[in-house]
Amino acid sequence: MPLAAFLTAPGTIELRQRDPLTPKAHEVVIAVEHAGVCGTDLALFSGNYTVPLPLVCGHEFAGTVTLTGEGVNKTWRGKRVTAEINNTCIACNHPSPCAACRKGMPHHCQRRTVTGIISHHGAFAEEVIVPVGTLHEVPEMVDPLVATLTEPLAAALQTFVMTPYEKGETVVVLGPGRLGILIVFVAALKGLNVIAVSRSETKRQRALQFGASEAWKPEEAEIRIQEATEGLGADIVVEATGTPDGIYQALKLVRPRGTVSLKTTCGQTGGGVDWTRLVVNEVCIQGSRCGPFEPALNILAEHQDRLRPLITSVLPLNETQTALETATHEDKVVLRMQ
Ligand SMILES: [Zn+2]
Numbered sequence: 001m002p003l004a005a006f007l008t009a010p011g012t013i014e015l016r017q018r019d020p021l022t023p024k025a026h027e028v029v030i031a032v033e034h035a036g037v038c039g040t041d042l043a044l045f046s047g048n049y050t051v052p053l054p055l056v057c058g059h060e061f062a063g064t065v066t067l068t069g070e071g072v073n074k075t076w077r078g079k080r081v082t083a084e085i086n087n088t089c090i091a092c093n094h095p096s097p098c099a100a101c102r103k104g105m106p107h108h109c110q111r112r113t114v115t116g117i118i119s120h121h122g123a124f125a126e127e128v129i130v131p132v133g134t135l136h137e138v139p140e141m142v143d144p145l146v147a148t149l150t151e152p153l154a155a156a157l158q159t160f161v162m163t164p165y166e167k168g169e170t171v172v173v174l175g176p177g178r179l180g181i182l183i184v185f186v187a188a189l190k191g192l193n194v195i196a197v198s199r200s201e202t203k204r205q206r207a208l209q210f211g212a213s214e215a216w217k218p219e220e221a222e223i224r225i226q227e228a229t230e231g232l233g234a235d236i237v238v239e240a241t242g243t244p245d246g247i248y249q250a251l252k253l254v255r256p257r258g259t260v261s262l263k264t265t266c267g268q269t270g271g272g273v274d275w276t277r278l279v280v281n282e283v284c285i286q287g288s289r290c291g292p293f294e295p296a297l298n299i300l301a302e303h304q305d306r307l308r309p310l311i312t313s314v315l316p317l318n319e320t321q322t323a324l325e326t327a328t329h330e331d332k333v334v335l336r337m338q
């Protein structure tokens with residue numbers, strides 16, 4: 001019987017056998033090969049992000065389609081795929097889509113479940129079931145291990161879908177960690193001048209390798225960014241620190257009429273924002289979440305050798321508990337199923 005790692009209580013993973021999954025109409029079963037651990041998984045594991053338990057976490061994965069439900073083209077069987085995480089009316093082929101889906105915002109689907117996060121078991125398991133509308137074929141040349149970066153890379157790209165930019169503008173990335181480093185990489189590819197800010201010397205060095213022109217400690221950042229921008233501040237500040245406090249520093253670093261782009265989903269609320277500064281400087285605050293998979297897969301196909309070193313350890317499924325306990329101190333931990 002196939003194994004799945006259930007989060008049964010904050011801090012507790014139980015490896016359980018369960019019946020083989022059978023797809024309903026418009027669904028497929030995927031034999032998972034690899035699944036990455038991300039900040040959201042850590043927030044679920046710590047209990048900062050509360051959802052009904054037990055839950056099989058894991059939403060950054062790649063594997064092979066083994067079974068197809070009714071209404072699914074059988075040619076999907078045997079294909080190497082990854083999947084978007086939002087199970088929307090569109091992805092599920094719902095006969096009467098909700099208002100958000102009808103407005104062309106399926107990521108905000110009012111009926112959605114989210115694989116490995118909200119009301120849908122995820123990929124820290126030998127098998128996962130998803131709607132066929134979420135699937136993307138992984139190009140043959142992409143290493144299946146690296147393919148687990150598709151979802152976070154898409155989320156990094158979404159930063160610049162939601163926030164308009166011009167080539168050569170200065171973007172500051174606060175917290176070049178698991179997701180932040182992908183934002184540094186994507187921003188540099190787009191021709192932006194990237195400045196990374198991190199307490200960690202290792203992360204600052206890595207940000208420079210991944211396309212940042214400068215990297216500073218938080219206490220140095222304000223003066224250095226002033227110098228780099230003729231005293232004006234950064235055009236865009238991306239907050240990816242993973243804590244609700246990152247926004248305070250972001251507001252100090254952004255220029256008037258600039259944008260603070262928020263990526264942290266730590267499940268905690270923050271208070272004490274200087275709203276006056278925000279109003280006086282006419283600052284735009286922009287959240288962004290899930291992004292486009294096809295451009296992410298294209299970037300992986302072209303740059304996988306540069307991105308592969310971001311995966312710092314690979315552990316078997318039966319070490320999911322360890323993976324979630326240690327991932328906080330690592331870049332990217334990936335679980336390998338078979
Ligand atoms: Zn994620």
Ligand SMILES: [Zn+2]
Pocket residue numbers: 088089090097098099100101102106108109110111112
């Ligand atoms: Zn919908």
